[in-house]
Amino acid sequence: MSLDPSFVGRTYPPTAPYQVGREKIREFATAIGATDPAHHDPEAARSLGHPDVVAPPTFPVVLTMAATQQIVDDPALGVDYSRVVHGDQRFAYTRPVVAGDELVCVNTIEEITNRGGHGFLTTRTDVTDVAGEPVVAVWSKIVVRGEA
Amino acid sequence: MELPTQTFRVTRADLVRYAGASGDFNPIHWSDRTATRVGLPGVIAHGMFTMALVGRAVTAWAGASDAVVDFGVRFTRPVVVPDDDEGTEIEVNAVVKEVTEAGLTRLDVTATCRGEKVLSQARATVRTSR
Numbered sequence: 001m002s003l004d005p006s007f008v009g010r011t012y013p014p015t016a017p018y019q020v021g022r023e024k025i026r027e028f029a030t031a032i033g034a035t036d037p038a039h040h041d042p043e044a045a046r047s048l049g050h051p052d053v054v055a056p057p058t059f060p061v062v063l064t065m066a067a068t069q070q071i072v073d074d075p076a077l078g079v080d081y082s083r084v085v086h087g088d089q090r091f092a093y094t095r096p097v098v099a100g101d102e103l104v105c106v107n108t109i110e111e112i113t114n115r116g117g118h119g120f121l122t123t124r125t126d127v128t129d130v131a132g133e134p135v136v137a138v139w140s141k142i143v144v145r146g147e148a
Numbered sequence: 149m150e151l152p153t154q155t156f157r158v159t160r161a162d163l164v165r166y167a168g169a170s171g172d173f174n175p176i177h178w179s180d181r182t183a184t185r186v187g188l189p190g191v192i193a194h195g196m197f198t199m200a201l202v203g204r205a206v207t208a209w210a211g212a213s214d215a216v217v218d219f220g221v222r223f224t225r226p227v228v229v230p231d232d233d234e235g236t237e238i239e240v241n242a243v244v245k246e247v248t249e250a251g252l253t254r255l256d257v258t259a260t261c262r263g264e265k266v267l268s269q270a271r272a273t274v275r276t277s278r
Binding site (some may be wrong): 030062088 | 155169186189203206207218220
């Protein structure tokens with residue numbers, strides 16, 4: 001399928017704040033087998049200088065995958081989600097995510113290319129606290145596979 | 149400098165647990181019926197689960213759970229996870245490319261499953277001094 005390159009540069013409205021819970025970080029860390037005390041024990045996190053337990057580096061995908069549905073579900077862009085494959089993923093941190101954070105996502109379409117019958121869509125999600133201070137920027141490239 | 153190899157076993161139970169924790173309930177990660185219908189050999193791991201395991205390797209090498217400054221990968225091949233007690237295994241290796249004066253260490257990472265690379269352009273920057 002072909003994606004309309006004129007969508008490049010489009011920025012979507014901020015998402016409602018996501019409350020990062022201590023138990024959610026523990027659940028995510030447990031699911032990936034991350035046993036480091038800083039993910040589970042607030043005291044261990046505080047000894048590293050954080051206010052509460054620290055999220056593993058890929059944790060923000062919990063928020064950003066939900067947030068980028070804004071783009072994938074945009075009827076004007078017309079992505080067929082059943083044909084979507086994950087291409088690239090990147091996280092660039094200003095600071096780690098910690099329990100107690102309230103995070104807002106702003107999605108921007110950074111790149112659209114069409115090649116070999118497939119569409120390639122790169123989104124950047126700027127994750128900030130509610131005051132607008134940057135926490136992590138997250139890039140995700142999806143491939144919308146063409147009909148075989 | 150090469151860093152010590154780290155290996156991670158992945159079973160179907162791990163995928164179910166990750167689906168719940170991450171909110172990614174795409175059935176190709178738990179239903180063979182769905183996976184084979186879309187042309188996959190069987191249930192595959194979430195790309196983000198593989199990336200999370202690589203993230204564990206990176207934080208272990210860095211020696212701190214909060215050390216990751218930049219972390220990116222390209223998913224090149226699916227990790228097929230059979231429905232048995234053994235599952236499969238992902239092997240993660242890295243070489244140190246650069247240590248900057250600002251106390252950052254750049255790693256080039258490889259992840260393989262059954263001898264084939266499942267990621268490319270996997271790179272991490274970690275803070276190695278405080």
